Amino acid sequence: MKNLELQDRKDRVFARGMGNLLPIYAARARNAEIWDEEGNRYLDFGSGIAVVNTGHSHPEIVQAVKDQLDAFSHTCVMVTPYSTAVELAEKLTEITPIEDALAIFVSTGAEAVENAIKIARSATGRPGVIAFSGGFHGRTNLCMGLTGKVVPYKKGFGPFTPEIYHAPFPAEYLGISPEVSLAALDRLFNSVIQPDQVAAIIIEPVQGEGGFYPVPDGFLSKLRELCDMHGILLILDEIQTGFARTGRMFATEYSGVEADIITMAKGIAGGFPIAAVVGKKEVMNAPEPGGLGGTYAASPLGCAAGLAVLDVIEKDSLCERAVELGNRLQAGLHRLQADYPALIGDVRGVGAMVAMELVNDGDVNRPNPELTKALTTKAANSGLILLSCGVRGNVIRILVPLTIKSKHLEEGLEILERVFVECAGKT
């Protein structure tokens, strides 16, 4: 009852725009398990949307934050900075695949993207930004403009900032080839905005909210060439893909492409609100002192957590573990797909960022958001937190904590298979 009572109270005081997926109220969480206010246990296959890559309440991260709390919780990094902020910036600039990099810290993913665009405009003196259909970059005004999904992120919220253009994201399953995408960019340059007015191209190496579509091999290199040809900066939004999620610290490592700027948040601090922008020195240094920042930027708790997260990722070999987890998850989903080829159109993923796309009659053009919704609801009722995504609302995405115990992974997969069979029988 407590869950429903709380939901009722929430509905009375929260605007509906800030909805929640499930009427499950968390009381406690450890690694990949969550217990609700009624004492029910759930396996968490969503990690609070790719945030707790290091598991809920990892003891080392909790301890680091407790120690920081005992010391101080806020001084403002722009007034009296502290060693943990310096150390985190040292570590991030070292591990980010960008030569001679500098960092700034902010509080959320959207803020990181906003700042990346500010920096790119300042460095190039150009206004234009190109993003991709299906991309998700956050909920602030500039980020909404960049986002390539209308409902619910943009509907009724315009006008958006000018000088933002979109090209089709090369999603192989949807039949959008890299050639189609590059040709669209060419058309943009010929008919809409001249390339020397474009500050940056921003792209997720694997689309998150948009449906877990990885950029095809070679596409980032092509974008890099295009950017170099026209003096455009390449921004990779690694907010969902970063911090070992895809089997590398950053997904772009698979491509070998060096971005000018990378945005990071979510997994960076295992649940504490901090985000970063890391980029090439000459680009990052373009804005005037004081032009970047924020009262809570580089929160001491976030910095302490971030340093602990990096230690845990290294010590527990979480990049390697992400690959193992991804292989196991994909094998499970492929087995299910073999039994239900008409409903599971595609199984895909990079590392532990795994998805299945649900359709009708095996037809990519007939998405099945009804089955997707039924599955997430039934899974939750059976003790498994599952998330959906996709511009068409028909993709189940799996983002397990990278620290999940194998027995919990197997248990969650079993629940997923069972509820899928039950839901499939009803559609």
Ligand SMILES: Cc1ncc(COP(=O)(O)O)c(C=O)c1O
């Ligand atoms: C790729 C990407 N960029 C930006 C954001 C926005 O981050 P935040 O919700 O912290 O503002 C998200 C959040 O889901 C994301 O996945």
